[in-house]
Amino acid sequence: MTREFKQFDIISTNEVNSFSDHHYVWPSESLSLSGTKNIMKEWRILEQDLPDSIFVRVYEGRVDLLRAVIIGPTGTPYHDGLFFFDIQVPSDYPASPPNVHYRSFGYGLNPNLYPDGHVCLSLLNTWPGHENQMWNPSQSTILQVLVSIQGLVLNASPYFNEPAYGSYSNSAWDTKNSLSYNEDVFIKNCKTMMFILKTPPKSFEEFVSRHFRDRASTILVACNAYINGQASIGSPISITSATATQTTSLTSIKFKMEAACLYPNLAGWFITNGSSWESMELLDTSKNMRMEMARCQQEEIARCHRRNKRICQIVVVSIPLLFFAIILVIKFAI
Numbered sequence: 001m002t003r004e005f006k007q008f009d010i011i012s013t014n015e016v017n018s019f020s021d022h023h024y025v026w027p028s029e030s031l032s033l034s035g036t037k038n039i040m041k042e043w044r045i046l047e048q049d050l051p052d053s054i055f056v057r058v059y060e061g062r063v064d065l066l067r068a069v070i071i072g073p074t075g076t077p078y079h080d081g082l083f084f085f086d087i088q089v090p091s092d093y094p095a096s097p098p099n100v101h102y103r104s105f106g107y108g109l110n111p112n113l114y115p116d117g118h119v120c121l122s123l124l125n126t127w128p129g130h131e132n133q134m135w136n137p138s139q140s141t142i143l144q145v146l147v148s149i150q151g152l153v154l155n156a157s158p159y160f161n162e163p164a165y166g167s168y169s170n171s172a173w174d175t176k177n178s179l180s181y182n183e184d185v186f187i188k189n190c191k192t193m194m195f196i197l198k199t200p201p202k203s204f205e206e207f208v209s210r211h212f213r214d215r216a217s218t219i220l221v222a223c224n225a226y227i228n229g230q231a232s233i234g235s236p237i238s239i240t241s242a243t244a245t246q247t248t249s250l251t252s253i254k255f256k257m258e259a260a261c262l263y264p265n266l267a268g269w270f271i272t273n274g275s276s277w278e279s280m281e282l283l284d285t286s287k288n289m290r291m292e293m294a295r296c297q298q299e300e301i302a303r304c305h306r307r308n309k310r311i312c313q314i315v316v317v318s319i320p321l322l323f324f325a326i327i328l329v330i331k332f333a334i
Contacts, residue, residue, distance in 0.1 A: 053073070
């Protein structure tokens with residue numbers, strides 16, 4: 001019988017190296033007695049009130065550390081992905097907000113989540129905001145931070161999280177840019193999935209494996225629909241057949257080419273993780289589209305090669321003529 005993975009759990013000091021890959025493993029923060037009491041209070045809040053899609057681990061041997069994972073919300077370009085955050089409470093907590101690091105694998109898939117792992121959020125005092133949006137030592141909690149990231153950061157239109165674009169959310173130009181941004185985010189989401197499967201964060205190995213076994217079919221059905229242009233990123237998937245009539249493509253050619261290259265690798269990682277090869281084959285409704293994308297790509301490469309060859313030929317012919325012209329100019333000048 002498969003053991004249930006608890007939403008909140010305390011990792012025993014007997015579990016060696018359980019946090020050795022934590023971003024804040026060194027140096028440790030020395031907490032006062034009152035600080036430790038505040039952390040214990042936070043633990044109780046997390047244990048009682050975590051939403052279904054957030055899981056947290058804390059450490060008996062390092063009470064200043066936490067690790068959380070948020071499952072990407074449905075209806076967003078983050079759907080079905082896993083987003084890990086390493087957290088450390090400072091020595092003066094809760095006077096100062098916790099330090100939060102996003103495990104990005106080098107991908108910046110949101111204006112608030114940088115490629116270096118920096119999390120930009122008013123509640124963490126890492127971005128200016130109104131007073132009621134900033135960290136309040138008497139009211140703010142780690143649970144609020146996680147729920148804010150889930151709801152305000154991992155949303156359906158992350159393009160508009162960029163302050164410069166937020167006020168133009170109704171313009172046609174920015175709506176188009178938002179759709180393009182979502183396509184880019186979904187590609188990075190899938191790449192992040194593969195990195196997580198390759199090196200799952202400690203204390204979450206079992207969770208990662210089970211999550212992607214359970215969600216592999218859903219993710220690949222969505223990938224196929226997106227590659228086939230039958231759905232925009234994050235929208236409900238109602239068409240799963242590549243043979244269905246489609247008058248307008250809902251995704252760009254650029255996205256289709258990127259996703260077509262990515263799809264076999266993603267499916268391969270799911271199979272390595274324990275998903276059935278047969279079921280992956282049955283889900284593969286974008287094979288024809290991917291072959292078409294590959295053919296178009298090869299044709300474009302061939303066109304570029306022919307164009308470059310013609311340019312080289314023109315240059316080869318032109319250089320002697322240029323030298324001849326220069327000699328004539330010099331001769332007549334003398």
